[in-house]
Amino acid sequence: MSITNARVSELEELCRKFRVDVLTAIHGIQSGHPGGSLSVCEIMTLLMQERMNLQRPDDPARDRLVLSKGHAAPMLYRNLIEKGFLPADCMGSLRRIDSLLQGHPSVHTPGVEIPAGPLGLGLSAAQGMAIALRAQGHTSRVWAILGDGELDEGCIWEAAMSAPKFGLNNLCAIVDWNGVQLDGTNDEVMPLGDLAAKWAAFGWNVIECGGHDIAALDAAMDAAEAYVNGPSVILAKTVKGKGVSFMEGKAAWHGKAIDAESFAAAMKELGGAAE
Amino acid sequence: MKAIREVYGEALVELAKDNDKILVLDADLSGSTKSGMFGKAYPERFFNMGIAESNMVATAAGMASCGMIPFVNTFAVFLTTLGLISARGQVCYGNLNVKFGGAYCGMSDAFDGSTHHACEDIAVMRTLPNMRVLVPSDTASSKALTRVAAELEGPVYLRLSRDVYPDLYSEDEVFEPGKGKIVRDGTDVTVVACGILVHKALEAAEKLAEEGISVRVVDMLSIKPIDRELLVRCAEETGCIVSAEEHSIYGGLGSAVAEALADAGVPVPMQFVGIQDVFTESGPYAQLLAKYGIDAEGVAVAVRKALSKKK
Numbered sequence: 001m002s003i004t005n006a007r008v009s010e011l012e013e014l015c016r017k018f019r020v021d022v023l024t025a026i027h028g029i030q031s032g033h034p035g036g037s038l039s040v041c042e043i044m045t046l047l048m049q050e051r052m053n054l055q056r057p058d059d060p061a062r063d064r065l066v067l068s069k070g071h072a073a074p075m076l077y078r079n080l081i082e083k084g085f086l087p088a089d090c091m092g093s094l095r096r097i098d099s100l101l102q103g104h105p106s107v108h109t110p111g112v113e114i115p116a117g118p119l120g121l122g123l124s125a126a127q128g129m130a131i132a133l134r135a136q137g138h139t140s141r142v143w144a145i146l147g148d149g150e151l152d153e154g155c156i157w158e159a160a161m162s163a164p165k166f167g168l169n170n171l172c173a174i175v176d177w178n179g180v181q182l183d184g185t186n187d188e189v190m191p192l193g194d195l196a197a198k199w200a201a202f203g204w205n206v207i208e209c210g211g212h213d214i215a216a217l218d219a220a221m222d223a224a225e226a227y228v229n230g231p232s233v234i235l236a237k238t239v240k241g242k243g244v245s246f247m248e249g250k251a252a253w254h255g256k257a258i259d260a261e262s263f264a265a266a267m268k269e270l271g272g273a274a275e
Numbered sequence: 276m277k278a279i280r281e282v283y284g285e286a287l288v289e290l291a292k293d294n295d296k297i298l299v300l301d302a303d304l305s306g307s308t309k310s311g312m313f314g315k316a317y318p319e320r321f322f323n324m325g326i327a328e329s330n331m332v333a334t335a336a337g338m339a340s341c342g343m344i345p346f347v348n349t350f351a352v353f354l355t356t357l358g359l360i361s362a363r364g365q366v367c368y369g370n371l372n373v374k375f376g377g378a379y380c381g382m383s384d385a386f387d388g389s390t391h392h393a394c395e396d397i398a399v400m401r402t403l404p405n406m407r408v409l410v411p412s413d414t415a416s417s418k419a420l421t422r423v424a425a426e427l428e429g430p431v432y433l434r435l436s437r438d439v440y441p442d443l444y445s446e447d448e449v450f451e452p453g454k455g456k457i458v459r460d461g462t463d464v465t466v467v468a469c470g471i472l473v474h475k476a477l478e479a480a481e482k483l484a485e486e487g488i489s490v491r492v493v494d495m496l497s498i499k500p501i502d503r504e505l506l507v508r509c510a511e512e513t514g515c516i517v518s519a520e521e522h523s524i525y526g527g528l529g530s531a532v533a534e535a536l537a538d539a540g541v542p543v544p545m546q547f548v549g550i551q552d553v554f555t556e557s558g559p560y561a562q563l564l565a566k567y568g569i570d571a572e573g574v575a576v577a578v579r580k581a582l583s584k585k586k
Contacts, residue, residue, distance in 0.1 A: 060342065107369040114340050114371075118364040121333040125365060128345070129338025131322070135298075136341070155360075158330035167320070 001027035003218045005272075007050070011214050011230040014049060014082070015041045019243045020272030022074040023258060025094040025101075030257040032103070034247060038144060039178040039238040042212045047143055048079040051221060057085050057111045061138045064113050064129045068122020069110045069147030069176065071255065077101050077109070085111035095220045102190040120153025123144060123173055130231075137163040141225065144173045149181030152190045156200070163231040164203030171231040172224040176211060182254045195235055198208060204233045211236030244269055279436040280378060282414050286310030286421035287346060287383035288316045292487030297425060298338055300324055302331050302349040307437075308378040310348040328357035331549040332373070336361055337370035349581070350384065351377030351393035351434060354398055364429050367403040374424045375400070375432045380410075382564065383437035383471065388557035393434075394550045398451055398526025401499050402434040407452055410434040410469040410528075415444040416496055423450055434470065438560065441474055443494065455502040457509075461491035464578050464585075465509035465516050469495050469528050472519040472548065475564070483578055490578060498528055503535045510536050510543045515581040519548040519574050544584035546577035 018041055026032035044067070048054060049090045052063040067076050074094055080086045086100065086109065093099035100109050104117030126144035133140045148157060163171055175195070179186050186192050199206045205227040209220040217236065224232035240254070241247025244266040258266070267274040277285075291297045299586070300322045301367065306313035314321035324331040328349055335345035343535055354377050366373045377396055384391040400408050409424060409431060411417035417435065424431040443458060458473060459480050466476040473494045480490035491513055493505065510516055510535060516536070518529030529547040536542055564570045 064341075066337075114336060115365050115368040118360055121329070121336075121361050121365055124330045124333030124361070125337035125340070128334035128339075129332075129341050130337075131334070132298075132338040132341035132343045135320075135343070155327075155329040155333065158325070158327035159334070160331060162324055162327065162334070 001028055003050070003215060008214045011050060015045050016270060018045060018075065020267065020270050021078050021091050021265065022173060022230065023244070023266055025091045025274065026073055027258040027263040028092055029061045029095045032074060033255045034258060035180065035250070035253040036069060036072045036147060036176070036178070037075040038152055038242045038244065038247065039211070039240045040069070040075055040176045041242065042214055042217060043145060043176060043236055044075055044079055046214055046217050049082060052143070053140065054083060060136070061140055063140050064126070064142045066113055066122045066126040066129070066142065066144045067105060067116050068144055069119065069150055070116030073103065073105050076105060076112070080109070080111040083111065119147065119150040120155040123159040124157055126171055126173070127159050127166070127168060130168040131166060134170060140170065141169045144171070146173055147173050148175055148177045148179065148192065151175065151192055160199065160202040160204065168231045169228045172221070173231065173233040175233065175235050176238050177235055178238040180240040180251045180254070181248060181249065184251050187204040199233045204231055205229070206233055206235065208235045208237070211238035212242055276442065277414060277441050279411065279417050279440045280307070280309040282417040283376065283421055283435050284312035286418045287313040290297065290422060290425050291317050291320065294344070294425065296342065298322065298343050298345045300331050300335055300345055300347045302326055302328050302353070304349050304378070309377060312569045328353050328394065332358040332361040333365060335373045336365035337372050338370065339366070339373045339403070339517070340369065344372050344374065346374045346376055348376040348378060350379045350391060352391060355393065355396040359399060363403055367405045370405045370429050371466050372428060373430050375430070377432060377434050378439045380434045381436070382555055384561065385560035385563050386557050389554040392555045392557065394523045395526070396434065397498055397520070397522050397528060398530070401457055401526065401531065405429050406499065408434070409452065409497055410495060412470055412494050413440045413443040413475040415442065415446055416449055416450055419448065419450040420496065424453060427452060436470060438471065440471060450496060450560040453497050453500040453502060455493050455495040455505050457491060457498065458494045459490065459492040460503065461489040462513060464487045464577065464581055465491040465493055465513045466519055466574060467493045467506065467509070467516060467528065467532050468519040469494050469498060470507045472569060473520055475569070475571045476519050476574050479574035479578065483575055485522045488578065488582065495528060498531050501531050501535050503539060506532055506535050507539045507541050510541045515544040515585045516579050517546045517548060517574065517577045519569070519577070521569055522549050524549040524551060546581040548573050548577045
């Protein structure tokens with residue numbers, strides 16, 4: 001069943017708010033990763049606020065989300081607040097001392113399924129969850145959000161090889177393919193080549209779509225759920241820093257503190273409150 | 276008598292009988308680690324991950340996060356290097372219920388040489404918060420500690436030999452995390468050993484008795500948490516300590532013993548038997564142990580030295 005236009009509009013508005021709150025928190029502590037948090041916004045928000053069976057963080061039958069690109073943690077935290085798993089006012093504590101919101105996801109934060117930070121491990125962990133849930137007889141799904149730079153890691157391709165072996169049709173990887181990593185573009189740092197062909201060659205059902213188009217993402221996720229012969233991967237074309245014109249596509253905004261002037265300009269574009 | 280790896284393989288099969296949460300993973304060494312025995316008995320709960328240790332440990336982390344009890348298996352040297360990124364960043368940071376079976380510990384994969392010897396694994400695993408480090412020394416303790424590992428909540432590293440060890444304990448002996456055992460009493464010096472070195476220490480104690488030296492031997496089956504109470508008692512009662520392990524003298528059992536005694540305020544003269552910060556070589560196992568001074572003779576030399584420094 002396809003998502004309604006009205007619901008898409010609601011989610012788009014939620015994404016706008018989330019971008020404001022995430023940038024406000026990153027600006028507040030003068031540390032964090034704006035670029036990748038903004039690019040993953042629609043993917044994560046659609047999953048967590050719309051599609052996933054995620055009523056309680058301790059429900060054994062819940063769907064699982066693994067944020068393998070752990071540096072996008074602020075967007076995960078904002079989504080967890082929206083779910084009611086975290087206190088509504090905790091965003092400002094991001095990266096501060098004694099905070100529930102660590103720089104990268106930690107299981108001390110309610111709703112975080114598994115720690116993430118060292119890149120390349122999330123797809124394997126998601127695979128383990130998919131195996132366990134299947135063994136327990138749950139029909140739950142596991143979604144693993146990967147960065148594109150993260151695909152440089154060998155462990156990703158170890159898991160890419162093993163998940164089809166185990167026939168994990170309850171597993172879907174989503175690549176937040178914004179084309180830019182810390183030191184530059186994918187092509188400058190480590191060319192990824194024909195990603196669709198690579199995943200397909202490893203035995204995955206490959207789906208491509210725009211990663212900021214909620215209706216298109218929703219259709220891609222439907223297609224992933226409908227595929228029963230093994231795991232699916234959605235290659236979602238995104239824009240690093242999406243939503244803030246001067247951050248878009250810029251490696252410099254991967255992990256840069258947001259200065260006052262840039263923050264004010266960003267808030268103006270997103271309709272958020274500057275300090 | 277069975278090799279420790281076979282005892283472990285059987286113990287896994289036994290465990291799975293009354294616990295359906297037990298899953299077993301291996302990285303294409305199941306014929307060597309003997310996790311393949313489990314694979315044969317419970318094919319649907321066994322996962323051969325191929326030669327991909329990082330993927331194996333990270334997959335186990337995901338399984339554990341969903342309430343399962345996965346045992347990951349490969350040679351100790353690969354598990355604690357290639358598997359370390361997930362062991363640290365996911366399993367220990369998340370305090371996940373993953374059990375690490377470090378096979379072919381020390382130089383027990385003798386002929387394969389230094390690349391296949393694990394002489395740093397205790398040091399590596401001991402520094403990870405939430406990780407427990409257990410080292411069995413015979414058939415009964417291998418079997419029992421495999422069960423202890425499964426029953427403990429959280430990550431456990433089990434250091435397992437390829438080799439056959441003589442029996443020390445009866446089938447009904449009770450083993451607890453955080454507890455060592457006095458396997459021979461003595462009054463002049465305590466040798467705190469683990470794994471195969473417990474047997475070498477007993478051999479040394481026998482010889483030294485002929486020289487009139489009374490050696491106490493402690494089997495430190497739990498290196499983390501370590502049996503601090505027992506160590507303090509031994510330091511006070513015998514006045515000097517020799518640590519003995521099939522591991523680097525840096526960061527392993529000896530370091531753990533010295534840390535505990537220093538912190539408890541009972542420093543005593545101490546000597547460290549182990550690999551002296553070198554890469555080892557290929558050869559017959561017994562000859563290797565002799566070459567690197569981690570046999571009964573090596574322990575005896577260290578005991579005499581420790582005694583000479585005792586006030």
